[in-house]
Amino acid sequence: MKATIEEIARIAGVSKTTVSRVLNNKTDGVGAKTRQRIELLLEEMYYCGHSEAHPLQAPRSKTVALILPDITNPFFAELAKAAENYLSKSGYMLFLGNTDFSPEKEAQYLKSFISKRVDGIMLVSTAQTCTPNHRMPAKYGTPCVLMDRKLNSMPYTAGVFTDNEYAVFRSCELLIRNGSTSIAFISGPKDVSTSLERVEGYKASIQQYGLPFDGRLIKFSNYTLDGGYNAIMELASEGIHYTGVIAANDTMAIGAIKALSELSYRIPQDVEVIGFDNIGYSRMCSPPLTTIQQPIIEMGRTASQLLLNAIDGKKLKDRRVYLQPKLLIRESTRKE
Ligand code: RIB
Numbered sequence: 001m002k003a004t005i006e007e008i009a010r011i012a013g014v015s016k017t018t019v020s021r022v023l024n025n026k027t028d029g030v031g032a033k034t035r036q037r038i039e040l041l042l043e044e045m046y047y048c049g050h051s052e053a054h055p056l057q058a059p060r061s062k063t064v065a066l067i068l069p070d071i072t073n074p075f076f077a078e079l080a081k082a083a084e085n086y087l088s089k090s091g092y093m094l095f096l097g098n099t100d101f102s103p104e105k106e107a108q109y110l111k112s113f114i115s116k117r118v119d120g121i122m123l124v125s126t127a128q129t130c131t132p133n134h135r136m137p138a139k140y141g142t143p144c145v146l147m148d149r150k151l152n153s154m155p156y157t158a159g160v161f162t163d164n165e166y167a168v169f170r171s172c173e174l175l176i177r178n179g180s181t182s183i184a185f186i187s188g189p190k191d192v193s194t195s196l197e198r199v200e201g202y203k204a205s206i207q208q209y210g211l212p213f214d215g216r217l218i219k220f221s222n223y224t225l226d227g228g229y230n231a232i233m234e235l236a237s238e239g240i241h242y243t244g245v246i247a248a249n250d251t252m253a254i255g256a257i258k259a260l261s262e263l264s265y266r267i268p269q270d271v272e273v274i275g276f277d278n279i280g281y282s283r284m285c286s287p288p289l290t291t292i293q294q295p296i297i298e299m300g301r302t303a304s305q306l307l308l309n310a311i312d313g314k315k316l317k318d319r320r321v322y323l324q325p326k327l328l329i330r331e332s333t334r335k336e
Contacts, residue, residue, distance in 0.1 A: 008041050023139050025132050040156045042138040064307060065113035067097040067106060069126035073223065073251055074279035075296065076124065079147065082300025083122060090308055092119070101222070103129035110134065114142050120307045124148045128191040143310035147303045150193040158310065158319040160303040164194050167292040167325040168201030168246060169208075171274045174290075174327065175244035176209045178272060178334050183211075183244040186231040186252050188223040195220070198248045198276065216240055221252055228255030236263055243271055250275035250282040250291055257285060257332070272333040287331035295323040 005023075009016045014034060021030055022038045030038075064087055068076045084094040095118065097109035106126050110133040113121055120143040130153030137144035137157075146159030168185075175183050185202045188195035199218065206213050219234060221227035228247050235242070236259075245260070247253035253275030257267060265271045267287055275282055278293035302321055329335075 008038065012038050012041055014038065023135070025135060036155075039138065060119050060311075061117050062091055063093045063095055063116075063118045064120045064122065064304075065095045065097060065109070065118045066122045066124075067099060067109045067113070068124040069099050069101050070223070071096070071098045073249075074281065075249065075251075075277045075294070078279065078296045079124070079300050082297040083147075083304050086301045086304040087308075090304070092308070099126045101126050103127045103131065107131040107133035110136055114140055118142070120144065120311045122147055122303055122307055123151075123154075125151050126192075127189065128152050128193070143307055145303050145307040145310065147299055148194060156319070158306050160299050160306065160321045160323065162194075162294050162299070162325050163322050164197035164325075165201035165204065167276065167327075168198040168248075169205045170327045171246050171276075171290075171292060172202050172205030173209070174329070174333060175246070175272055175274065176205065176211065178244075180242075180244035180272065181211055182214070182217065182242040183246060184217045184219065184231075184235055184240070184242040186228055186245065186247040186256060187218060187220045188248045188252075190220050192223075195248055202246060217242060221248075223249050223251060225251050225255040225258075228252030229259045230255075232256045232259035232263070245271060245273045247273070247275050250277045250279045250289060253289055253291070253332075254281060254285050257289075267332050268334045274333060278328055283330065290330045290333040291328050293326040293328050295325065298323055 005016050005019050009019045018030055019038055021027060022035055027035050066080055066083055068080065070076055080096060087094050095113065099105040099109060103126060114136050121137055122145050124147045128151065134153045144157055146154060146157050148161060150159065150161065172183060185199065187199050216238065217240065219231040221231050245256055247256050253273055257273055260267060260271055267273055273289065275289045275291035278291045282289040282291045
């Protein structure tokens with residue numbers, strides 16, 4: 001359903017000027033609740049700007065853009081492949097924008113892809129940084145679907161996510177049941193929703209099982225091999241003792257295993273290790289990694305389906321889909 005500025009103003013019960021101010025990010029003097037109400041209507045009703053500016057007035061390009069933080073991370077590569085597979089079967093070409101963890105590049109890709117008249121955008125955001133360009137999909141009525149990570153600047157945008165908190169709660173529970181009373185957590189970046197949700201799952205499990213909470217056991221890192229390796233070396237330099245390590249993704253878990261081996265820890269006898277994602281390397285590393293299986297293929301397909309429905313102007317029944325992760329027990333943890 002496409003809406004004009006007049007319709008948005010009428011439904012929101014405000015003037016056209018107020019809607020324009022929100023559209024152009026000039027929101028001083030506009031109450032927070034009013035702004036949120038207008039933003040929701042803009043995203044839900046896909047405001048159509050003036051025809052000369054509106055990319056969706058033009059005939060469809062049958063192209064979709066996928067913007068993601070790090071194509072060298074197998075999680076994102078597998079996610080991109082799943083999305084491309086579904087979209088190409090639906091007659092769409094996929095353009096890829098790799099932001100290399102840069103919010104500035106992410107903003108540039110949003111602007112460039114909209115100006116190139118893609119029919120829709122799938123976004124795995126690299127950070128919570130909100131830029132005016134993050135308002136462009138709503139402003140120009142370009143359907144946008146989030147994958148994997150939520151964005152404070154796009155609170156109502158449709159998306160497909162994993163239940164991160166539950167997943168890490170289960171991982172921590174396994175280590176506690178195996179006898180661990182001191183568990184290190186290697187997190188992703190602080191300004192990424194999946195990192196914060198996983199830390200919450202770790203804290204909830206520690207609390208549920210009555211373990212003492214020690215903030216020194218949480219290391220924020222960057223979802224990379226070196227990030228996992230360096231976090232273990234940092235814990236060693238601080239003389240911090242633990243018998244379990246949970247890494248917020250498999251890439252960091254593999255880096256952590258390398259560091260633990262260099263420090264002469266035996267896995268799992270001395271320290272148990274659990275990752276997150278279940279990328280292909282996780283079953284090939286030594287020892288094979290216990291991890292959380294993210295439904296990567298399902299996430300790519302479901303997000304693609306949501307986006308194509310939005311492009312076809314169908315009202316999205318479920319704007320936010322949560323997929324269930326699964327704990328895969330391999331040899332980096334002891335048998336329960
Ligand atoms: O491996 C990259 C991580 O960042 C994944 O766990 C994914 O959920 C993303 O948030």
